[in-house]
Amino acid sequence: MDAESFEIKAYPEMWKDLGMDVERFDKMRLMLGEIYGKTYLTQKNRPDRMVYFDGMIAELHGGRVKELLAAKAEGRPVIGTFCVYIPEEVVIAAGGICVGLCGGSQGSIPDAEKILPRNICPMVKSAFGFKVGRVCPYIQVVDFVYGETTCDAKKKTWEILDTMVPTYVMEIPQMKKESDRKMWLHEVKEFKAKIEELSGKEVTVDELTKAVKVMNDKRRALQRLNTLRHAKPTPISGKDVLLIEQIAFYDEPVRFAAEVNELCDELETRIAAGEAVPSKDAVRIMVAGVPMALPNWKLHHLVESAGAVIVNEESCIGTRYYKDLMAEDGQDMETILTDLTTRYMNIDCSCFTPNDERIDQVLKEFRESQADGIIHYSLQFCHTYNIEEIRIREACAREGIPYMFIESDYSPEDIGQIQTRVEAFLEQIRD
Amino acid sequence: MFVGVDLGSRAIKLAAWQGGKLVDFKIKESGFEPHRQVQEMIQEYEPCSVVATGYGRHLVKEYFSYEVITEIKAHSLGVHALLPEATTVVDIGGQDSKVISLGDRGQVVNFQMNDKCAAGTGRFLEIMATSLAYSLREFGPAALASDREVQINSMCTVFAESEVISLKNRGVPRQHIARAVHASVADRILSMLNRVGYGDTIAFSGGVANNPCIVEMVRRRLDNVQVIVPDNPSIIGALGASIEAARQDVKA
Numbered sequence: 276m277d278a279e280s281f282e283i284k285a286y287p288e289m290w291k292d293l294g295m296d297v298e299r300f301d302k303m304r305l306m307l308g309e310i311y312g313k314t315y316l317t318q319k320n321r322p323d324r325m326v327y328f329d330g331m332i333a334e335l336h337g338g339r340v341k342e343l344l345a346a347k348a349e350g351r352p353v354i355g356t357f358c359v360y361i362p363e364e365v366v367i368a369a370g371g372i373c374v375g376l377c378g379g380s381q382g383s384i385p386d387a388e389k390i391l392p393r394n395i396c397p398m399v400k401s402a403f404g405f406k407v408g409r410v411c412p413y414i415q416v417v418d419f420v421y422g423e424t425t426c427d428a429k430k431k432t433w434e435i436l437d438t439m440v441p442t443y444v445m446e447i448p449q450m451k452k453e454s455d456r457k458m459w460l461h462e463v464k465e466f467k468a469k470i471e472e473l474s475g476k477e478v479t480v481d482e483l484t485k486a487v488k489v490m491n492d493k494r495r496a497l498q499r500l501n502t503l504r505h506a507k508p509t510p511i512s513g514k515d516v517l518l519i520e521q522i523a524f525y526d527e528p529v530r531f532a533a534e535v536n537e538l539c540d541e542l543e544t545r546i547a548a549g550e551a552v553p554s555k556d557a558v559r560i561m562v563a564g565v566p567m568a569l570p571n572w573k574l575h576h577l578v579e580s581a582g583a584v585i586v587n588e589e590s591c592i593g594t595r596y597y598k599d600l601m602a603e604d605g606q607d608m609e610t611i612l613t614d615l616t617t618r619y620m621n622i623d624c625s626c627f628t629p630n631d632e633r634i635d636q637v638l639k640e641f642r643e644s645q646a647d648g649i650i651h652y653s654l655q656f657c658h659t660y661n662i663e664e665i666r667i668r669e670a671c672a673r674e675g676i677p678y679m680f681i682e683s684d685y686s687p688e689d690i691g692q693i694q695t696r697v698e699a700f701l702e703q704i705r706d
Numbered sequence: 707m708f709v710g711v712d713l714g715s716r717a718i719k720l721a722a723w724q725g726g727k728l729v730d731f732k733i734k735e736s737g738f739e740p741h742r743q744v745q746e747m748i749q750e751y752e753p754c755s756v757v758a759t760g761y762g763r764h765l766v767k768e769y770f771s772y773e774v775i776t777e778i779k780a781h782s783l784g785v786h787a788l789l790p791e792a793t794t795v796v797d798i799g800g801q802d803s804k805v806i807s808l809g810d811r812g813q814v815v816n817f818q819m820n821d822k823c824a825a826g827t828g829r830f831l832e833i834m835a836t837s838l839a840y841s842l843r844e845f846g847p848a849a850l851a852s853d854r855e856v857q858i859n860s861m862c863t864v865f866a867e868s869e870v871i872s873l874k875n876r877g878v879p880r881q882h883i884a885r886a887v888h889a890s891v892a893d894r895i896l897s898m899l900n901r902v903g904y905g906d907t908i909a910f911s912g913g914v915a916n917n918p919c920i921v922e923m924v925r926r927r928l929d930n931v932q933v934i935v936p937d938n939p940s941i942i943g944a945l946g947a948s949i950e951a952a953r954q955d956v957k958a
Contacts, residue, residue: 691761692802696819699778703814706779 276329278312286337286412289344293415300410303382304336307570314576318512320552322545324538325515331522339374339525340412346372347416352473355417355440356524357402358425359591359622360447362615364601365467367486367528369474375524376420377411378402379568381685386410390435395428396656397684398568403432406439413525414440418473423447425626426659443469449627451620460616467612483611487603493528494597496535501594503542504586505644508551509559510542513585514575520592521569558583558701561646563637563667565654566591571685574652574693581698587644589637590652595622598636625659633663634670641676647704648677650697655684677704707754708955710947711747711772712780713740713762716800716828716913719941720747721784722754723948731941736762741769757951759943761801775950777943778806778817784946785909786812788936793905796895796924797942798914800828805898807905818898825861826894828914833863834887837870838880846917849884858886861894885919892923899928907932915939 283304290297311332331339343353352371354361363373377383383404384397390407391400405411414420419441422433433442445462448455467478500519504511519538523531551557560583562574567590575585588594601618605611623633641649651667653660664680671678679700683689712719718740722730732747740762748756758772759780767774781797786808795806803826807816824830835845856878860866866887873883899908908931910921915935925933936942 692819695761695776695778695802696817699776699814699817699819702776702779703817706813 276316276326276333278316281308281312281316281329282333283308283311283335284333284337286340289337289340290412293340293412294409295412295415296409299408300336300412303380303410306382307335307380310570314572315514315518318514320550321515322511322538322541324534324541327534327538328515328518328522331526332518336412340416342527343372343374343413343416347418350474352418352470353416354470355414355420357398357429358421358423358447359596359624360423360425360445360619361421362463362466362619363528364483364486364490364615365463365470365478367489368478368483369470369476371470371474372527373421373524374413374417375521375568376402376414376417377405377569379521379571379685380405381687383408383410384685391432394656395432396426396654398566398654399426399428399432401568401685403436406436419443421445425624426657428656447626448620451627456616456620459620460612463612463616463619480606480608480611483608484603484605487601487605487611487615489528491600491603493523493532493535494600496532496539497523497597499539500535500542501587501597502643503539503546506546507559507645508549508555508557509584509586510545510550510552512552512579513560513562513588514572514579517567517572517575517585517588517592518569520588520596521567523596524569524592553579553582553584558648558704559586559644559646560584561587561589561641561644561649562593562652563589563640563649564652564664565657565660566593567652568592573683573685573687573690574650574681574697577690577694577697578650581694581701583697583701586646587640589640591624594636594640595624625663630663634666637667638670638674638676648679648700650700651678651680653680653682655682707751708948708951709748709751709754709756710780710944710949710951711744711756711758711760711766712777712941712943712947713744713758713760713766714799714801714913714943715761717940718743718747718760718762719944720744721941721944721948722751723945723952726952728945728948731938731944733940741766745770755951755955757947757954759947773951773954775947778804778814778819780943780946780950781911782806782808782812782814782946783949784942784944785911785936787945787949788942789907789909789934791932792907792909792934794899794902794908796899796908796910796915797912798826798828798891798895798910798920799912799943800832803827803895803898803912803914805895805902805904807902816902818902820894820898824863825866826891828912830863830866831887831891831914831917831920833867834870834884837867838874838884838887840880840884845884846888846919848881849888850919850922852879852881852885854882854885855889856882856886858883858890861890866890888917888919888923891920892927895920895924896927904928904931906930907934910935911939911942913940
């Protein structure tokens with residue numbers, strides 16, 4: 276596939292059946308295809324196995340959606356998500372599918388701002404705008420949207436979104452005390468009942484154990500990928516790994532894990548041959564902070580265009596999604612659900628207080644990834660990450676780690692300034 | 707000959723460096739096709755090696771494959787060459803403001819840059835001066851001469867302008883409003899200085915360093931800190947770029 280001719284495939288008939296704004300969506304499709312071509316397919320020395328993930332983007336608006344429609348026709352539930360707190364194992368055990376919804380694009384924000392306040396997180400606005408503008412096929416397909424209470428903008432937006440698409444909200448605790456763990460276990464049980472009701476299928480110990488294995492395998496594949504990219508020199512660009520981490524949220528998990536493992540085999544060969552992307556002496560940057568939802572490639576593109584390489588994403592679309600596995604040998608439902616609760620409570624989202632684990636985790640990933648510096652990336656109006664940034668900054672100062680903080684949104688207007696800051700940060704590391 | 711060019715949002719600056727010192731400089735308002743302007747400005751120094759900085763750096767890199775460095779590195783090099791005692795640089799240009807903490811070799815240790823709006827920049831002062839019917843040259847001295855400080859609360863250029871208009875319409879004398887505008891920029895710089903840390907000697911650079919009121923207000927807000935302004939502060943970025951050209955020559 277080359278940059279010029281790359282195109283995301285069109286499925287106008289299917290979009291029409293899904294009640295979408297076909298004309299507008301088609302323009303967005305062309306634009307995204309062009310951006311993808313320029314951002315991704317102009318990269319030099321990409322691993323061959325990236326072809327599968329390029330294909331996932333080419334089929335972003337069709338192929339995968341068709342699979343979801345086929346699953347629905349068989350009576351399998353399809354759940355739209357925006358957060359790593361969704362207990363995916365429970366959904367899979369009921370034969371269901373989780374799909375991460377669109378929320379990373381500037382294009383849908385004007386739609387959202389017709390209703391929502393302007394001064395809230397761009398991810399929430401973008402996601403909401405996709406429904407308002409009818410320009411995301413995935414949100415048109417889902418049985419319900421899984422919402423959670425990880426931030427104020429989200430939890431209040433769910434109330435409005437619920438009038439357009441059924442939105443099920445799970446309460447995520449804000450602390451990690453024993454009472455919070457009990458509450459979360461209770462929430463998981465209620466969610467299981469909801470899924471069983473929707474699918475008309477009981478979640479058995481057997482099915483749940485299989486689902487745990489599926490998710491662990493997927494997470495293990497991503498862990499393997501992340502460990503391999505930590506090699507020095509790194510065998511794969513940060514942009515490519517970010518793309519895979521983004522695709523992880525909408526691809527079929529078993530197929531996805533197999534493809535990631537195939538890619539990892541290739542990366543092992545590359546490492547043995549000493550192949551470097553982009554060059555042996557490229558400055559290595561670790562990114563920490565908020566998730567970068569597809570197609571938010573803004574920071575990675577700027578950093579890698581300046582000759583550096585990103586070697587880690589400490590983020591929900593990154594290690595926070597796959598760093599923790601769960602026990603696979605639970606004998607009864609109560610034990611498995613308790614293990615599951617424990618696994619999810621290990622996620623160190625900034626919505627928790629205190630959240631010291633995250634500070635330690637950032638430092639740990641910095642060492643493991645052999646990075647030269649950290650860029651903390653936050654979205655505008657994301658209060659919890661923006662404030663927790665202070666603690667990360669202090670920790671980096673203590674450890675002598677070169678550090679920079681970037682707060683941005685999805686608009687292109689600050690690209691000049693961010694480019695200057697990124698380049699100056701790289702100069703600072705090199706000098 | 708080593709030439710540094712700084713393609714800023716308001717002006718293009720050139721500095722010529724030879725035998726370890728600044729031998730010439732030029733400042734030209736930036737028009738269209740800044741790369742053509744640069745080409746013309748450089749002509750008389752040929753043959754020379756050129757390093758570019760400023761917002762237009764990538765444009766001239768594309769056309770003439772000059773080496774480029776960021777304004778942050780350029781101002782650090784320029785200030786360190788002229789004022790080696792400086793521990794911190796405050797660079798306020800037309801489009802952005804930066805505070806840079808320097809190491810003992812003049813290298814960048816840490817820096818802060820304003821967010822994606824005109825708040826606290828030369829552009830902000832320019833818009834406010836226009837709104838109060840001052841020329842840029844008069845604006846700083848007029849504010850400095852005022853003995854009363856009213857408050858402007860908004861740092862957003864658009865909202866601050868409406869505050870200025872409402873103060874005007876309450877009959878507040880314009881020099882007091884001018885003073886308030888300068889105070890709001892000085893406060894902004896102070897908060898950036900506090901984030902980065904500033905040592906004992908702060909050097910101003912960039913076009914806004916020509917405004918005596920901003921410099922004085924920052925000076926008054928700090929205890930036991932020397933605040934200095936080099937001659938021709940607008941060309942410090944270009945100077946730093948010319949020094950980088952000389953350094954790269956040594957490395958090569």
